[in-house]
Amino acid sequence: MFLFRKFSQFVSLEYMYWLCTRWLRWLIPLTIICFVIGLYGSLYVAPTDYKQGEAYRILYIHAPAAWMSLLVYIIMAVTGGFVLIWRTKIAELIHTECAPLGAAFTVITLLTGILWGKPMWGAYWVWDARLTSELILLFLYLGVIGLGSAISDPRKSAQATAVLSIIGAVNIPIIHYSVIWWNTLHQGPTVTRLDAPAAHWSILLPLLFMAIVLKLYFLTALLLRVRNAIVERFPDQQWLRAMVRKEL
Amino acid sequence: MGIEQWLAMGGYGWFVWPSYAIALVILIWGIAYPLRVYRQLLTALKAEEQSR
Numbered sequence: 122m123f124l125f126r127k128f129s130q131f132v133s134l135e136y137m138y139w140l141c142t143r144w145l146r147w148l149i150p151l152t153i154i155c156f157v158i159g160l161y162g163s164l165y166v167a168p169t170d171y172k173q174g175e176a177y178r179i180l181y182i183h184a185p186a187a188w189m190s191l192l193v194y195i196i197m198a199v200t201g202g203f204v205l206i207w208r209t210k211i212a213e214l215i216h217t218e219c220a221p222l223g224a225a226f227t228v229i230t231l232l233t234g235i236l237w238g239k240p241m242w243g244a245y246w247v248w249d250a251r252l253t254s255e256l257i258l259l260f261l262y263l264g265v266i267g268l269g270s271a272i273s274d275p276r277k278s279a280q281a282t283a284v285l286s287i288i289g290a291v292n293i294p295i296i297h298y299s300v301i302w303w304n305t306l307h308q309g310p311t312v313t314r315l316d317a318p319a320a321h322w323s324i325l326l327p328l329l330f331m332a333i334v335l336k337l338y339f340l341t342a343l344l345l346r347v348r349n350a351i352v353e354r355f356p357d358q359q360w361l362r363a364m365v366r367k368e369l
Numbered sequence: 370m371g372i373e374q375w376l377a378m379g380g381y382g383w384f385v386w387p388s389y390a391i392a393l394v395i396l397i398w399g400i401a402y403p404l405r406v407y408r409q410l411l412t413a414l415k416a417e418e419q420s421r
Binding site: 152156160165169174175176178179182183186222228232236237240338341342346348349352353361362366369 | 379380384385387389392400407411415419
């Protein structure tokens with residue numbers, strides 16, 4: 122927290138742009154390579170589940186995407202707090218660019234869940250606590266995107282979406298604990314149980330790897346979007362113009 | 370394991386493959402679209418500088 126505050130206060134847009142460009146040079150290929158390895162692990166290497174057959178392989182994309190949908194929301198709400206307290210531009214950029222990525226992860230979670238639910242539960246959709254609260258999460262993301270684009274001044278827009286995202290953060294513990302608080306059709310936590318995880322390592326390892334891959338992916342996509350936002354929102358900066366002129 | 374058997378996914382192919390296809394399309398778009406926007410932004414800036 123303290124570090125991020127210092128970072129966002131003293132790092133200039135120029136340095137941030139340079140950081141994005143430098144990191145993206147290796148982040149994009151690394152993400153692609155890890156993604157291919159992750160797909161190989163989850164679609165081929167991991168053994169067949171004795172109860173669910175091959176359908177459980179959907180969970181290798183479903184569960185990591187679901188974790189990301191929560192993590193991205195937390196990052197969006199926390200940087201939203203920075204926007205309100207310290208009003209730094211870097212925090213504004215990260216806060217604003219989180220919303221579409223979080224919405225994408227939520228859509229993946231819901232659609233893959235639907236495709237898993239049909240063969241395993243016999244229904245594409247049920248209105249149980251986990252599914253409903255995840256759907257509300259999607260509406261929260263869409264609300265943040267909509268509110269943000271409705272206000273033309275980017276600083277005021279970021280402040281408004283910051284308030285909305287902090288209020289909406291109440292949904293995050295509801296999603297996480299929904300399978301414990303209510304009697305849901307959705308299964309309870311497998312990996313983050315207090316005792317040992319309830320899955321064999323040969324099934325668990327590809328899952329954890331995919332979770333890391335999606336985090337890498339998020340970092341890549343976020344830096345790409347932040348870099349675009351810097352150019353789009355502040356096109357008249359001297360260093361940017363000098364860089365463009367050099368490439369002419 | 371043969372390729373056909375693998376593609377069948379034990380009878381769940383119609384659920385497994387669309388799941389991965391949807392996820393891949395969304396994730397690839399999430400990288401490709403901002404890359405395209407970036408190129409467009411820089412092209413616009415270059416055109417502006419040239420006309421100056």
